[in-house]
Amino acid sequence: MTPASPEQFKDAVRQAWDASASGWNQQTPAIRNWLAAPTATLLDEAQIGPGMRVLDIAAGAGDQTLDIARRVGEGGRVLATDISPAILQFASENARGAGLPQVQTQVCDAEDLLPGETGFDAAVCRLGLMLCPNPLGALRQMHRVLRPGGHAAVLVFSEPQRNPCIGILMTTACRHAGLAPRDPLTPGGLLSLGKPGLLQDYFSQAGFTDVATERMQAPFQLPSARDYLHFVRTSASPIVQILGHLNPEAREAAWADMEEQLEVFQLPEGWEGPNELLLAHGMRPLG
Numbered sequence: 001m002t003p004a005s006p007e008q009f010k011d012a013v014r015q016a017w018d019a020s021a022s023g024w025n026q027q028t029p030a031i032r033n034w035l036a037a038p039t040a041t042l043l044d045e046a047q048i049g050p051g052m053r054v055l056d057i058a059a060g061a062g063d064q065t066l067d068i069a070r071r072v073g074e075g076g077r078v079l080a081t082d083i084s085p086a087i088l089q090f091a092s093e094n095a096r097g098a099g100l101p102q103v104q105t106q107v108c109d110a111e112d113l114l115p116g117e118t119g120f121d122a123a124v125c126r127l128g129l130m131l132c133p134n135p136l137g138a139l140r141q142m143h144r145v146l147r148p149g150g151h152a153a154v155l156v157f158s159e160p161q162r163n164p165c166i167g168i169l170m171t172t173a174c175r176h177a178g179l180a181p182r183d184p185l186t187p188g189g190l191l192s193l194g195k196p197g198l199l200q201d202y203f204s205q206a207g208f209t210d211v212a213t214e215r216m217q218a219p220f221q222l223p224s225a226r227d228y229l230h231f232v233r234t235s236a237s238p239i240v241q242i243l244g245h246l247n248p249e250a251r252e253a254a255w256a257d258m259e260e261q262l263e264v265f266q267l268p269e270g271w272e273g274p275n276e277l278l279l280a281h282g283m284r285p286l287g
């Protein structure tokens with residue numbers, strides 16, 4: 001079940017996101033509601049303004065791409081990139097539908113960014129870097145494509161205990177699938193960059209200066225735990241893949257078990273799953 005090489009891992013990631021591209025795109029209103037405030041801060045820290053040329057890495061269906069496009073305006077340019085052609089197609093269509101011709105798209109791996117391209121004013125990555133088996137390599141690529149003085153900013157999940165819903169999902173899925181619990185810090189996993197200090201360290205090692213990291217609360221608010229599970233089931237979550245090996249009855253039993261545990265986060269006014277994100281940012285030095 002464990003891919004043998006980083007390339008096999010990325011092939012599996014690409015296939016998973018191709019398969020769930022439509023589901024992720026349909027969840028855009030919920031994702032927007034969940035991530036609106038952290039996204040605004042992400043774009044502030046990347047110092048994105050009118051007329052800039054910005055690279056959006058692991059752009060998905062382009063929710064944050066559209067925000068960037070509005071900030072740079074008609075005189076700017078946003079290049080949205082992703083490893084999954086199917087999800088990037090949604091980003092392209094969504095930009096066209098929103099009347100934002102300054103958005104272009106290009107399929108590419110974050111660890112092998114746009115060979116030969118440089119000079120971007122800013123580069124951002126929202127909830128994508130932790131899925132790279134070599135996140136330091138991806139940050140080095142971000143550094144390479146920026147102009148001197150350009151800014152990079154990245155959002156990832158923080159440590160496991162501050163993202164308990166993901167922990168419940170992973171532990172329960174592994175137990176039902178008869179698998180040993182996974183180390184949440186394994187490279188490429190959802191919580192893999194949550195270890196305190198790790199992302200900050202990687203930014204410095206990649207050559208960025210003025211590096212800073214801040215924690216951001218991003219509770220997922222939905223009517224019920226079942227709605228959250230619907231979101232998980234329609235995304236390329238590893239949970240879906242872990243349970244994919246079970247027969248339908250066993251799979252439904254696993255989802256029901258998760259739902260029961262997640263109901264602990266039900267409030268009178270609705271369901272609120274705690275989530276904490278890390279926002280790290282830095283500048284490519286001028287010299």
Ligand SMILES: C[S@@+](CC[C@H](N)C(=O)[O-])C[C@H]1O[C@@H](n2cnc3c(N)ncnc32)[C@H](O)[C@@H]1O
Pocket residue numbers: 010013014017031057058059060061062063064081082083084087108109110111125126127128131132
């Ligand atoms: C959780 S989604 C986030 C999408 C979008 N940034 C958002 O916040 O809505 C993760 C995205 O990372 C992309 N991705 C995963 N590994 C990647 C890699 N090595 N290079 C580029 N994109 C990658 C996936 O295809 C997917 O679109």
